[in-house]
Amino acid sequence: MHRTYSMRQTRAPTASQIENPPPPVSSTKSNRWLGKGGLGHAFRKNAAGAFGPDLSKKLSQLVKMEKNVMRSMELVARERMEVAQQLSIWGEACDEDVSDVTDKLGVLIYEIGELEDLFVDRYDQYRVTIKSIRNIEASVQPSRDRKQKITDEIAKLKYKDPNSPRIVVLEQELVRAEAESLVAEAQLSNITREKLKAAFQYQFDALREHCEKVAIVAGYGKHLLDLIDDTPVTPGETRQAYDGYEASKAIIQDCEEALTNWVSSKAVVKSSLSTRSRTLSLRHRENRSKTRGEGVDLSAQDQPLKGDRDSWLPADQHPSYQRDSDVEDLESTADGEPRGREEEREPVPV
Structure with missing residues (x-):
């Protein structure tokens, strides 16, 4: 810009950047061999849904769509920055007050463009985190495929050759595959749960910071508009000389100071x-914590036997043992052969 009071080139890190350091430059700002417009967008979206493992196709398409966004x-x-420059160029030929205010408005609009460019970098943190979920889904797909393949082979063998010895081998492989898949x-x-929460934390934090800062710029932009004298004049009448240069400069500096000191806590x-x-929400958290806290203690269900063999007692010698009179156990006959319950019992004298 031909006249600017912006100190962005020599500006120290803002309070927000110190509290939350800016991320690396977005990966979408390079390698644009497919173009910048709708053709490249459509190709990336459709290609992501057509290739790759079935489990990760939907999320792959989402990742590509976010890249288009x-x-x-x-x-x-970038175009907002160009608009800001053009606004300042147009204002050069206007009256003093309009020329000064449009130049300062160009500074503010250019600032919004740079805020949007920084927002893209922060938004990429969200996209990369979602992308990590897609990579995990792609790594899980082979275990699913292996389990399904073994299941199909077992079903085919049971149909063609039910007595095949390979069925036993495949069933053992299926047990191992199910354990790996589990x-x-x-x-x-x-x-998925961990990364999903982290991803949208990045997105919502970036949106909050961006929108708050844009609102700050918009507020100071309205203060600049108050410096323009819009009182109608009659033909031949001259307006009062403009003396708002220092005021407009102070407004720009106040805006930069407000942006520099902004933090999410404020x-x-x-x-x-x-x-x-x-x-x-509180009830949901309590129910979740209660469910996590509940459990079955199985540590004392099997008491260990004592070291000596004399500690063991037959069942009928335990104090709590009661014999069921309706159900007879196997009894031995006179010659030592077992007699089942189905045999005829001897009459018991009354």
């Missing part, structure tokens, strides 16, 4: 739950 946001940021599925479930917009929502 980020590239669109990057394009908006471990993989548990890891997938745990990692955010103006706060999300507050209603009483019903708070009660239901």
Whole structure:
């Protein structure tokens, strides 16, 4: 810009950047051999859903769609900076007050473009975290495929050759495959929940910071508009000389100071739950913690026997033993041969 009071090139890290260091540059800002527009977007989205393991196809498509969103946001940021420069160029030929205010407005709009560019970098943290879930899903797919393949082979052999000895071998392999798959599925479930929460924490934190800072810029932009004298004049009448250069400069500096000192703990917009929502959320957390705390203690179900052999007693010698008169155990006959319950019992004299 031809006139600017922005100190972005020499600006020290803001309080927000110290509290939450900026992420690396987004991976979407390079390797653009497929173009920047709709053709590349459509190709990436459709290609992601057509290839790869079945388990990770849907999430692969989501990751590619988010990449399209980020590239669109990057394009908006770059074009907003160009708009800011063009606004300042147009204002040069206007009256003094309009020229000064449009130049300062260009500074603020350019600042919004740079905030959007930084937002793309923070948004990429969300996308990369979601991408890690996709990678885990892709690694779990082979164990599912192996288990399904063994199951199909067993079913085929049982249909063609039920007495084949290979069925026993395959069933043993199936047990091992199911054990491996069980471990993989548990890891997938745990990692999915962990990464999903972390990913959207990144996104919502980035959105909150971006929107708060844009709101700050918009507020100071309205203060700049107050410096323009919009009182109608009659033909031939001259306006009062403009003396707002120092005021506009001070407004820009105040805006930069506000952006520099912004931290998430000082955010103006706060999300507050209603009483019903708070009660239901608290109840859900309590039920979850209660379920986790419950358990069955099986450590004392089998008491170890004493070391001496004399400690063992037959069942009928235990104090709590009661013989069931309706059910007869196997009894021995006079010659020592066992006699079952189905044989005829001898009459018992009364």
